[in-house]
Amino acid sequence: MPFKDFEMAAAGHTGIMTDEEESLFIKPVLKQEFDFYNTIKEETFKENSLLKNDAENRGVLPINEWIPKYIGSMSKTSNVSKEDVEKMGDLANMSIQPVYNNTNSTSEAQYIVLENLLNGYRTPNVMDIKLGKILYDESASVDKKNRLIKVSSETTSGSLGFRICGMKLANQCESNYDLFQPSEFCYNNMNTYISVNKTFGRRLKTPAEIRESLKLFFNNHLMGEEYTRSIIKMFNMRLESLIDTLENTKSKFISSSILLIFESNIDRIREHELDDDLIDTDFDILGYLEEICDEDQAMEIEGEVIDVEDIKRGISLSKLKLVDFGHSVIGKNTNIDVDKNTIDGLKVLKDIFQQLSNEF
Ligand code: ADP
Ligand code: MN
Structure with missing residues (x-):
């Protein structure tokens, strides 16, 4: 296999x-x-696509830009x-x-x-945030529905409209991990990463606690404050832009998540010079790299000398993506509207990011 x-x-x-x-x-x-x-x-x-019609006409990114x-x-x-x-x-x-x-x-x-959204990254950090107060759809059994109503009511899902579901953190700033209780995380075999499980995010109650967790997450690198500031700023802009997209998209994202991903490998960050895009083009870049590297390391293509290192620098340092669509629909149906459940949560999260940006 x-x-x-x-x-x-x-x-x-x-x-x-x-x-x-x-x-x-x-x-x-x-x-x-x-x-x-x-x-x-x-x-x-499609020419008259539901993804493009509303969104692109208003200068808003279409939803597919946010999806793997x-x-x-x-x-x-x-x-x-x-x-x-x-x-x-x-x-x-x-x-x-x-x-x-x-x-x-x-x-x-x-x-x-x-x-794989992490392809091209050397030492990524990943946070999964589940969106929405309402976590079930019509297909849920009574038991499941009741269980999910309970989870929502006991966590920030219910109070803020989103919840931290888990994290993968590169193990390089161990002193920060005292925010976690022992049962809330574990090390991998090589001790290079820690996994923070769902019990951590379920215990958090207040916006201040969410802010602390985000701070821990975005500080999990050894590049210094300028880098932290720049990635927080980027994610703040991405959230704003994603909200714009969703306000122009007929959809219902039950139990979907956003993934926050950023690089913490110092060499890659230094090569990159901090200028990230709102939306990465990693998939295309990696495809192109594969193509030219297959050609017997010939870096001269159609008379042009290709600097592979230059192209690699185009791979993003951070990205925000929407994932997990097991209970989600995108609106072909006229009875689907704009997804208030998801947008409301994202707006609260965006406010917390705004406060966080002001702190740095
Ligand atoms: P589940 O239905 O089991 O919750 P998800 O689609 O949420 O599955 O994926 C589980 C985890 O896998 C996410 O928390 C995220 O860390 C990771 N993940 C999801 N999609 C991708 C992707 N395209 N590339 C890399 N990692 C991903
Ligand atoms: Mn998931």
Whole structure:
């Protein structure tokens, strides 16, 4: 089996895989998440797309910009050969992909294959924040609904409209970890990372506690305050822009998360000179790099000398993405409106980021 466990998930279920090069994120999904990605894919290429109509006309980023690139799907039962993976690797490096579709098999175990958002990063930190006060949809059983109502009412999900679900922190500023109780985190085998589990975020109650947690997260590097300040500022802008997008998108994101990702490897940060984009183009850059490096290290393409290091510098230092669409829908349906449940939570979080920016 050419796949291995994906070890950098900040939260969620087990069973996620990646390929040898760690360019892919392969997650077992149910039909609804599969449908969600297929809708995004279909709509991305339509002239009068629901993603673009409202959003782009108003100068707002379309929703697909905030979502990991969808490469395809595969089913658990199919024997995936080495060649298939290589093929998938190639596909991962194209900006537009055909779907590896198995349309009649949506009832069996399916995996979606996405870009690995951490590809190109050397020592990333990751935080998963689950959005919304309401955490269940109509499909939930009575038991599940009651359980989720309880979770919401006892956590910041209910009071603020979002909750920290988990984190992966590079183990380089250990002194900061006394914010966590022993049962709330563990070290990996090599002691290079700590995983903060969901009990941490469930214990937090106030905006001040959220602010402290974010501060800990964004300080988890050895680059000094200027870097902290610049990434907080970027995330603040990204939140504002994502809210704009959602205010122009018919959707319902039940139990989806945002991922906050930033680099803490000093060499990479120094090479980069801190100028990050609102939306990364990592997927395209990595695809291009793969292409030119395949060509026998020939760095001269069509008469132009290509500086690989220059291109690598284009890989982002931080990014914000929306993930986890097992209970989410994007509005083809006229009965779907703008998603107030998600937007309200993001606005509260944005205020906390604003306060945090003012502190630095
Ligand atoms: P679940 O349904 O199990 O909650 P998620 O889609 O939320 O699954 O993914 C679980 C975790 O995996 C997230 O918390 C995040 O850290 C990580 N993750 C999700 N999507 C990607 C991706 N495309 N690339 C890298 N990491 C990802
Ligand atoms: Mn999740």
